Amino acid sequence: MKKKRILLVEDNDDDVILTLRALEENHIGNEVDVVRNGAEALDFLFGRGKYKDRKAGSLPTIVLLDLKLPKVDGLEVLRRIRADERTKFLPVVILTSSSEENDLINGYELGANSYVCKPIEFEEFARAVKQLGLYWLLLNEPISKKVQEEI
Amino acid sequence: MKKMTKAKLEEEVERLRMRIAELEHSDKGGSSGDGDPHYREAQYRGIFEASTDAFLIFDMNGVIRDVNPAACKMYGYSREEMIGLTGKDIVHPDYQHLFKEFVKKVAKGDIFSAESVDIHKDGSSFDIEVRGSGIIFNEKPHLLAVVHDLTEHKKIQGELMASLKKFEDIAGSSGDWIWEVDAKGKYTFASGRVEQILGYSPEDLIGKTPFDLMPGEEAARVSGIFERIATEKKAIVDLENWNLSKDGKLVCLLTNGVPLTDEDGNLTGYRGVDKDITKRKRTEEEIRTRNRIAEVFLTIPDDKMYYELMQVFLSSIKSEFGTLGYIDENGALVVPSMTWHMWDQSRTEDKNVVFPREEWGESSWSRCLKEQKTIVSNESSRLTPKGHIAITRHVSQPIVHKGVSIGLIQVANKETDYNDDDIKMLQTIADAVAPVLDARLKRDRAEKELRKHRDHLEELIEERTREITDAKAFTDNVLKNAPVGILVYQKDGQCVSANDLAPDLIGATREQVLGQNLRKIASWQESGMVARAERCLESGESQQMNVSVKTTFGKDIDMDVHFARFRLHEEPHLLLIFSDITNLKRTEKNLKDKAAQLEAANRELEAFAYSVSHDLRAPLRGMDGFSKILLEDYGDKLNTRGKDFARRVRTASQKMSILIDDILKLSRVTQHKIKQETVDLSGLARQTAELFRKIAPQRQAEFVIEDGIVAGGDAHLLSLVLQNLLDNAWKFTQKKEKARIEFGTLSHVDCEIKNTEIPDNETVYFVRDNGAGFETTYADKLFQPFQRLHSETEFEGTGIGLATVQNIIHRHGGKVWAKGKVGKGAVFYFTLGSPDRQDGWKEKMT
The missing domain is CATH 3.30.565.10 (Histidine kinase-like ATPase, C-terminal domain)
Structure with a gap:
């Protein structure tokens, strides 16, 4: 079985560390790739720029996407993921500090699979990340590549 | 003529009587030969022998004892033959009673006088006039009859009558008769025609005066006139007088006559002609009545007319009481006029001057109206209700027009019975009244209707006037107080009306505004107002626009302008209503500016809130997370104080998190x-x-x-x-x-x-x-x-x-x-x- 991986798109170091720690605490910390802005995230997913040597087609199982990102913001990243044939079924969870209604609506409209507001209290945050990881990595059944191609 | 003969006869008798008295006197005196009975007899005998009248001396048994030669001649006997005859022999069998009366009267000592018919020896009869008196004959009382033969007189009289007849015929109208009266006015002669006129024979009239034939008042009037005329011995000229004929009819005579005088100029009587002008008078009266009726209808207003009309027929029919009524539009009999005292006396509690048709009952007047016929009663009415005046005789006469009863005339209590003349007169009156009453009733009804319409019309006019006044007051008020300028332009563009505010708003005087033609106002042309005005005038479509102009009078003004077309004096006019919105515009601009600023501020605030919600949370999470990790991972390396500090970091960050949430809530509320x-x-x-x-x-x-x-x-x-x-x-x-x-x-x-x-x-x-x-x-x-x-x-x-x-x-x-x-x-x-x-x-x- 192919190893499942998580792509974390997050510009805040603190949040990166806290997220990774929360995942580690639940023993799913090793399978995480971290990118620091939207452009990098897109490069990573589509195998461009510094990721052009990355094996094409090896998409993550789940993308944890912050919204407020430098260069290309989270919503734009999501829009492009959904616009591309290769990534349009890729599970994307918005993981953000914003509890703004507009962000929520826009996120879902663009096809986010989940919207999770980062709790400020670490314990709660850790619990949320753990549940996310368990659900998406272990429970959720993604569309297989073969099926995707057939579609 | 007869009269004259009679007078002669009387003269003769009188002469004889005087002579007899003379003789008697000389008997008594006995102073001369006169007193000698033989002489007296001789004298008597002389008269006896000489007279042309027959002298017949009867004994107390009515047997002739002596006659004179005139008697022999008159009767055709010799003296000897006559002596011994009785009244039976010489008096016509039809007049025997007169002879008996003669014997009786004269034997008693009275004088006898009569006209009679005697018998001639040859059997023929002849008219005579006889006077009888007592006489001493052969020293015994005897009866003397002086007989005058009237044969000649009758013959003359016959001739006279014939000529009179001829005269009457020549005089023409059958209504004329000739008469003679003495100085006292007593008829001494009347021609036969009088019988046809008055019903009296000439003989009936002799000895009567014309006034005896007249009703009381008329007699007094005419006799008065006659006395005046007679005093002055003037002729009677065209004197009209009313007479009652033998059968009680009123006859009007026109009398003309000339005075008769003796040699000394004393009035001895009048001779003249009477003409029957009753028919003419009736016709005249009828015409007069008709005229009066027409006059009354034409000149007397309202219900007073009915009273006047009643007076006309009351005087015509000479009745004491009367009523006059008409049938109103509901068929009821309305009696606007009654003889007033009758009304007063007849008033009973239930009596009304209007008699609805259903209450007419079976009285004579209701029958008269229903059957349309005259109802006459010369008997006292038994049907009058209690309190009603006693009706002795009455006539009910319907007024019928074109076959419909339209009114009722009633007369009552004439002094004498109502006769055909009265009825004819009443019918004449009713006929005369009918068309005018009908017209009058129609006119009254029409007037009533008209009045109703007029009242209604007046009401409408009043209402309309009030409405107009109100509308004008309203309009004036609106024009005066409206916070807008109002201008009216003619089709040719000339301003014809402006309210007070209009000139003020554009910085002009009223005169300046009224002098303007909209097509020549530069600011109108530039701002497009002229075009809108034209469009409105042409299509009738109301126009609205906001313009900012500098007026001809130098005022900068922002205006809200409305154009509307309306009709005034049958011509399309342009109504312009405008308000000064300069301040409004200014305020609007200020508001817009403010709103823009506010908008910008809000956007900033939004951005701020967003960053607060996002950016401030991340460090807090870091603070909380790392202090937690510090406590977890390095707790064994921290003393109690160190641990407390790390906990305080966590608490502070959590408090700030709540603060941020609250601020976010507030921000959300704001948005x-x-x-x-x-x-x-x-x-x-x-x-x-x-x-x-x-x-x-x-x-x-x-x-x-x-x-x-x-x-x-x-x-x-x-x-x-x-x-x-x-x-x-x-x-x-x-x-x-x-x-x-x-x-x-x-x-x-x-x-x-x-x-x-x-x-x-x-x-x-x-x-x-x-x-x-x-x-x-x-x-x-x-x-x-x-x-x-x-x-x-x-x-x-x-x-x-x-x-x-x-x-x-x-x-x-x-x-x-x-x-x-x-x-x-x-x-x-x-x-x-x-x-x-x-x-x-x-x-x-x-």
């Missing part, structure tokens, strides 16, 4: 778009109270919530208001053993409030508690964000809740304020804007 809903505030308050009880069931708290408080506003926001206020109250009563929290409404007049900024008609809501209260001095600070009147350790909180409340209330157009006293609780009042808007919302909901 939330207010919806208009009907909100059940009582229900919301109860839900909140329930929530509190569940969270802290151990607390003793009483909630007093007024029922049925419903307000218009945004349900979500208003629930936030109540949550915050009740939360506040809940929080500040937590130290009370028995908390009491109220929610209700107050009327503005409640002395408790006295907030003069609140309009009278706005509802004031309040939340009251018996908690910690506050110093009123700081009441205003309560509503500013992050302002707190209590220490955090006393009562937790961020100081955002009341700021949120204020924000929501303000956005609803209401006000919020608070009153409190330390330790005695607090009251928060709020309103939700004008009732108009409130009502508007409520209506929308229902």
